[in-house]
Amino acid sequence: MREAVEQLLLPAECLLCRALLSFRDSARLVCDVCRHRWRPVRAPWCPRCGQPEPLFGGCRLCAEWPAAFGRARSAVWLDGGARDAVHALKYGGLPRIATDLAAAMVGLDVPGLDSGLLIPVPLGRARLRTRGYNQSERLARALGRRWGRPVVDLLVRTRDTAAQTALTPEARLANVAGAFEMRNAECGMRNEGRPNSALGRPLVLVDDVFTTGATLAEAARALDQAGACTVSAVTFGRAVVPDFT
Numbered sequence: 437m438r439e440a441v442e443q444l445l446l447p448a449e450c451l452l453c454r455a456l457l458s459f460r461d462s463a464r465l466v467c468d469v470c471r472h473r474w475r476p477v478r479a480p481w482c483p484r485c486g487q488p489e490p491l492f493g494g495c496r497l498c499a500e501w502p503a504a505f506g507r508a509r510s511a512v513w514l515d516g517g518a519r520d521a522v523h524a525l526k527y528g529g530l531p532r533i534a535t536d537l538a539a540a541m542v543g544l545d546v547p548g549l550d551s552g553l554l555i556p557v558p559l560g561r562a563r564l565r566t567r568g569y570n571q572s573e574r575l576a577r578a579l580g581r582r583w584g585r586p587v588v589d590l591l592v593r594t595r596d597t598a599a600q601t602a603l604t605p606e607a608r609l610a611n612v613a614g615a616f617e618m619r620n621a622e623c624g625m626r627n628e629g630r631p632n633s634a635l636g637r638p639l640v641l642v643d644d645v646f647t648t649g650a651t652l653a654e655a656a657r658a659l660d661q662a663g664a665c666t667v668s669a670v671t672f673g674r675a676v677v678p679d680f681t
Contacts (some may be wrong), residue, residue, distance in 0.1 A: 450470055452521065464535065465530065465533045475512055475513040476511065484498045484507060502656050502657045502667075505652075506668055508669075509670055511647045512674070513676060515676065521533060535554070537636070537672040541579055542626075551637055554587045555641050555642065555655075556572040558591050558616065575672065590618060594616065596602065616655045616658040639659055639668070640670060641669040643670075
């Protein structure tokens with residue numbers, strides 16, 4: 437209902453450049469020109485975490501990832517209009533823009549998509565109350581419609597964490613340590629002592645931005661500890677970070 441009202445009241449123009457959209461594209465928020473300006477993340481990259489390959493030695497960004505966490509991929513670099521689009525999703529109260537972001541993610545290659553489940557990274561309770569929605573969940577559902585895959589809320593946040601934006605890589609890891617766990621029996625996702633059938637299928641975590649991978653790795657760790665066999669991750673944006681080697 438909220439998105440229908442938003443679409444009715446907002447003019448049919450691109451959120452980023454203010455160009456008028458055609459009637460055919462009136463449901464979108466980003467025009468084709470602005471979408472083409474988003475810089476795709478391309479190889480060569482670390483085959484596991486998708487970070488551009490380091491100049492020397494192996495990739496340390498994903499060295500401590502849990503065993504089940506096999507691959508992470510991002511669609512575009514988080515700069516210019518791509519950053520503005522993410523900010524609109526997270527802070528601008530425009531969850532409908534998730535459809536435009538998901539369109540850029542369709543070609544991401546992760547294992548088991550034909551039988552996998554999409555798992556949105558959960559938001560803390562305080563931010564969920566303030567924002568009114570989980571941007572990762574909106575992105576996962578938009579992507580699920582594109583891929584024809586179901587979205588399952590397998591994870592919950594056990595506590596609110598500080599914003600990651602200004603933290604160092606080491607502080608990011610400490611900030612999210614132990615912040616996720618599987619939903620309990622009351623939520624209908626798991627019975628103690630009985631394996632969850634979802635854990636035997638490929639699981640694909642969905643989030644808006646990959647910076648150092650700390651949040652995704654911790655979410656994957658919770659799934660790994662619960663018995664997941666295969667965990668991958670996809671994000672719309674990838675922040676430009678220094679070489680960690």
